Amino acid sequence: MPSTLQSLVDACLVGDSTATAAFVARFRGPVFGLCYRILGHREDAEDMAQETLVRALRSLDRWDRDRPFEPWLLAIAGNRCRTLLARRYHRPKMQSDVSELADPRPDVNAAKFLAEEIELALSKVREEYRRAFLLFHERHLSYEQIGQVLDCPLGTVKTWVHRARKEIVSQLHSRGVVHEQRDAVRRT
Template identity: 50%
Template sequence: MSADDPALVRRCLKGDVEAVRALVERFQADVFGLCIRLLHHRQDAEDVVQETFLRVFRSLKKWDAARPLKPWIMGIAVNRCRTWMTQRTKRPESVDYLHETAEGRPADDSGEMVREIQDAVGRLRAEYRVVFVMFHEQNMPYDEIAQAVSKPIGTVKTWLHRARLEILERLQSRGMVPEVEHELP
């Protein structure tokens, strides 16, 4: 937890616009990264980021200053993403734009590998996908993920392990893994 998070929150609650800007700048990269990696659509991600920060500022009074701020904000972002994904599955036009690549293309020939990984991640159950993205793409530690998804660390580890195995099996079945005859390091 950043040492000045409580002070920043207090300033936000007093209506300090500069504090609001500072809070947005501090967390927008994490929130936007999570949203775009979960939703795979830039415009949707921006909308969800906006909703997330709206809810953050509305419920900032409820934040427990004894807990770190980042997992709390990421938890709100996860909930908004999950709600958005649920709503999107009910919309018929969602099929096309799910293929929109949110990120830029890699320069080398690893593009195919990246797409296969992205596809495999997209096929995971929602909770597996969330913890996988948080751990491997957002570089969040287990305890922060557990706080964000409001689950015990053991549950998070179980979900992550299962997610990894599913992705590895998917990569194997898609022929992305070369036959290994030599010893691994």
């Protein structure tokens, strides 16, 4: 199996099926993760991830080798997701299954508890803010990459991420999450 990305791409371009399978295995995680964070729906994300990988594999010859590969691939994923979002814009909004009641046992599983609180807070944040925030903090994309993926200016991305942070922090604060968390840390 080709070891470097360049040789993997070369092998895919000549139709090497082992290389193609390796390509899919290598990039399915980041692509699916991105799609899931943009779409917030597992099955739609899987569909778009499949479509992204197929499109990327079919247009590998158009990848500019002087530029990093992953942003190019993620930009394709962003395009696919945006197309899907544009078509489903009038669908009912996603609703979180997370309860409005705070978990009374934060120290049982602090990480899980915090994740649930973040999910709940995120469900109340505007969609654009939520996407930008998750792409930056959870997917670790740069502001430039997020701008490419969401097709908006860098300044806008920054504003969205900052606003999302403020809203989430204020929700965590108002729900007393921080105090409980600190107490849990102190107890351990």
